[in-house]
Amino acid sequence: MSKKIGMFNSNDIKIEAKTPLYQGFFKMVRYDFKHKLFAGGWSDTVRREIFERGHAVAVLPYDPDTQEFVLIEQIRIGAMATSDNPWLIEVIAGIIDEGETEADVCCREAEEEAGIVLRQLSKATSYLASPGGTTERIHIFMATTDATTASGIHGLDHESEDIRVHRVAEKDALEWLENGRIDNAATIIALQWFFMHKKVLLKNWSQV
Known part of the structure; x- marks a missing residue:
């Protein structure tokens, strides 16, 4: 080295x-x-x-009881250039507005985009989205939630959001990682971090 x-x-x-x-x-x-x-x-x-475009958070909600993630699906026009299907499976995410904490944004976006309430919230990591062309840094969080409350279509009209919520079993999320069904950075990084640290993460959550 x-x-x-x-x-x-x-x-x-x-x-x-x-x-x-x-x-x-x-x-x-x-x-x-x-x-x-x-x-x-x-x-x-x-x-x-x-x-x-500012900086952002992305949060991966997980239900330890049902062993499911809450993921969302929405159109991303930037994906059209390289993908036949620009409706992407993603983690919940949002821009950090002035005066907001990272945790504030996680909770706000979870309610706006998926209609769920986050319980325990744990910071996982952060990364530079594409530092050759943007200043954006994305902060990744893990959280617990009640996945049985996740359903329907959400989003803010004034932001032209049309978001469908999905309950996704662990095994399905892992399969989607492996076969490329999930192909956006924040979701890949969040899920990989979860599977790498699952044992310690669940232990820490159980002790709170």
């Missing part, structure tokens, strides 16, 4: 300009910057257009 991994940090970048390009449902900003080089010295000015 190289001894120089992690040799740079944010202090090794010079932001020369930040130019707003578009402000609508989302925002685009152009960054002009220089950065230190591995071989020494500084780069020429680099120009990148960056998609800024």
Whole structure:
């Protein structure tokens, strides 16, 4: 392993300009910057257009009694370019608004998108969605819920949401991971984290 991994940090970048390009449902900003080089010295000015949509949470509700996840299905227009079916199976997720905590968003979105109440909430991990083109960081949570209350169609009209709720058995979710039925990052990461840490997670939940 190289001894120089992690040799740079944010202090090794010079932001020369930040130019707003578009402000609508989302925002685009152009960054002009220089950065230190591995071989020494500084780069020429680099120009990148960056998609800024804020940061988000994604929560995977699980019912230990029924051994089911609560997942949602909705249309994602960005999936059309590479998928025959742009209605995706996803975890519950939402943007963190100003003044909200990550836990607040988990609970709000669970009610808005699935009509369920979260019980125990555990932070799993966080990741950068696509740092070459967006600043977004997504925080992944696990939660317990009563899956028997999950049904119907949900979402906010003013956000043009049309969301169908699914109760999904563990074995089915695992099969969908393996055969590619689930192919969006937040859902893959959340389910993989659950299956990797299931034993410890359930033990911790049972002790609360």
